[in-house]
Amino acid sequence: MKRALLTIMALLLFLACSNGCRKQEKPITTLDDAKTARIGVMIGTTGEQITKERFPRAQVKSFDDVMDAVAAMKSGQLEAIVTAYPTALQVAKLNREFTFLKQEPLSNEDSSIALRKGEEQLLADLNRVIAGLQADGTLAAMKKRWFKEDLSPYQEPDLTLPSAGKPLKIGVCATREPLSFVDKSGRISGHDGELARWVSIRLNRPIEFLNMKFMALIPALQSGKIDLIISGMTATAERKKTVNFTQPYFANAQVMLVRKPGVTPPASQSGATKLSSADDLKDKRIGVLLGSVHDTYATKQYPRATVLQYKSPSDLMLAVKSGKVDAAFYTHETLLEVLRQDPELALLGKPLFSVPIAVGFNKDNNSLKNQFNTFLHQLKANGQFNDMVTRWILQGSTRMPKVDGAKNNGRLVIGIVSDKGMPFTIIKDNRMIGFDVELAERFAAWLGKEPVFADMEFGSLIAAASTNKIDAIFSTLMITDERKKQVAFSDPYYELGASVFALKKNIAETAIKSDSPKVVTPSFLSDLVTSFQSNIIHERRYLLIL
Template sequence: MKKKTGLLLLLLMFLLTLVGCGAPKDEATQRSGAKLATLEDLKDKRIGILLGSVHDAYVAKTFPDATVLQYKSPSDLVLAVKTGKVDAAFYTHETLLEILRGDDEIGFLAERIFSVPIGMGFKKGNDELRGQFDLFLRQLKESGVFDDMVRRWILDGTTQMPDIENPKTNGVLTVGIVSDKGMPFTIVKDNRMIGFDVEMAQRFAAYLGKELKLSDMEFGALIPAVSGNKIDQITSTLMITQERKKQIDFSEPYYELGASAFALKKNLAQAQGETNAAVAVSGWQSLADSFHNNIIREKRYLLLLDGLQTTLVLSVSSSFFGTVLGALICFMRMRKNRLVCSSAKVYIALMRGTPVLVLLMLIFYVAFASVDVNPLIAAVLAFALNFAAYVSEMFRTSIESVDKGQTEAGLAGGFSRLQTFVYIVMPQALRQVMPVYKGEFISLVKMTSVVGYIALQDLTKASDIIRSRTFDAFFPIVMVAVLYFIVSWSLALALDYAGAKLDPKQQRKTRRDAL
């Protein structure tokens, strides 16, 4: 029955994908009937901005009566405009130029409203590396290579990375970057990052003779990462502001980025360019096109496979270590020693009262600030600590639910306390705890979707990268939802099998059926 229900749910999710992919894209309408003609028209509208960007302060000052919605990635920002979640949004002019080349649904409301210089970000006090980059930048401009980079990436829109020789004999240069920043600066193509920023980082690494390690993370996590020594520098079109100068040091500016506002063309008073006539296609054809665009093109399935592997390793490892630690905490919690018991109570209260994302950031950026730790190890530790707090209470309540008379009977029968627990109490406790444990384990699998904040590419991050290239509002999200469902369902079946093996009644029934 459970298998049939799971299959029906899976079929339903695929049907939702089909309906979503085939839905007309002009359903979202502007909340008011008036068209947008100037920036002044945004004074009481819903405005989208990128989380942590300089557009935040500008919008807050210029449109105090507007509703401001912050999005964590450029792809989310563009999709918010295209699906009508916001009336307009602000983003980098150069990146929007590239987006508009392949999308005739959106257009500029205002171009280059203001411009801000960009530079590389370094930890305060790291004057040596900052000085090396400034010298490298001056030489790059004098040689004409920098102008060539601007022409190829920004003006011509190339997507070909040059071959750069690098001896890689002087250590490693770890660079924080945002893979879905968008062209011409950073995108993922054929499962590797390319763009103006990537080439700049490669040339600087070659200049230093160091191996380049690109650390892909959320934009809002870049400054904490460089301040916490997790990366050596930020290379992600980081605009130089006075507020940011208080937290990090900047290199000499190497470019000036404009800020532009964009919206759906149908909501603009004077749409720039005609949109293509809508072509009616069947739902199945739309699904097939979305599948090819999101999965096959540029080998994007490799991103999903890598993300799936990370999610599985993280989920299984965290649950294993969390279960072992939870058993230990449960043992401490049930001790009569007041100090030991109180310590366990404090741990449980602390872990259950702290959001797992906050715990993840604290461990990676604070606890391991001076340690070069693999992000996967930090993530396993964070989720295991969180999982252990819940597991310990599950174990305690299930153990206490076993009648004490059975313990007394075991002791009277000649068993030691350990033997009584192992052979009498624990099998009954495990049988009772399995349903609750399974639910908590599934929650753990879903919670791993936040690890993109520490530069881990899981399923959710893979979806973000794909959406940054396709700007498909439906297929990547529902596709990843289906994958999470399959992973959770498969692991739940494995736990059900383990639970059946622990159930004496089920084992006796199995033996009778075998006879």
């Protein structure tokens, strides 16, 4: 009986440990160690194909974005990632617990420019440009400046591009820093971004970037949506059946990104210590909206953290809720709305800073900017602006007023992000509503124009205004020195705070900011909000983030 009891206890212990006492995984130090590993790859890349052929017994998971794969490896869902050398280099620089197998690449492959078949003259011109850049040392200098092993600032030359003539449409997948990425001002940058600009100069043609998923590049090229692909693409035999390639411009390789031996994944430690202040984010995963002021701030203030960029507010919220990031930055006023509707989230302390917001215009359109400033002054003088602040921001109204006006002076194309969140912009009953929507409609009516809303990702707004695709940006655009180089700002019409939020269960109770701080506003409205309390919020306020 005693022996049987011991046997049963041993069996129970074995079963328990098979679930909760897993033996620590062996670190991957060679490619042979990854035969049965969980490996992340990027959809449509040569790395995806090579990994599936090289490691048939491995659990291969495909991702659209390398940063999603990085988040999965941080949380312990992956043991390795196969990606291009430039991307692995950047990830390892920003995440000290990671490294890549430098001495053992999976493949050596060259990056070339892709173009449509039949464009023989363009192919010859591009080959001439690449040969020239190689001969005069430009390509070597670019490699040295962009592919650095430290985090010192990039040194990108200021190139003057031609503006006359038919533009070349350049397809990129700008999620692979330092090869190709979107910088803090919303501009395509990186090694391939610079190469595209050299092509523009040498061919004396303006260029236009189109950012898309990697797997969408070749279909876009074939359909004529883009003219060239300059995005670290390898000239494989399969791809050569459908598109042409230039001579190589960069000697690339597919490498394996792994966790350093002896380093415990940060995700496994996250439950031990809760966030008590913003200082605790120094080595965490931080979510930001791509191209936002929060993006710039987080990157500068937390150099050791992993800053993950998201294209829409809804993606950012989902990243926090699903655990892809430990915390995120967003507009304080909108977060107050989010928290009232979602008890799982909480603010981490008080707002870190505040920034004035304004409407953005093309730098050459001073006339429209000055008209808006005049309109804004009149709106404040007649009390209408005060009424808008009361309804949308203080009372939380979701009723969009009808704005009447003549529409015989053409159209006003308005750049906006439809899921910014209340009180500024949401979609309700199949139309956009909010403070910024009403402000834009009233300005259009004042001009006698028809308001036409161009709903786009936040990171695309400044580029759209700079190229005159839109007339104005009405999307809580924060004024920064960097943005002033690209767009002209109106007079400020409000001031927004920036706060950190996370899952409430991951924040120390003493750090949770559960009350509703008064709204930070310009001085002319300070008398309206100095005693603002949450009990005056209209009972019909609710969140609509798509």
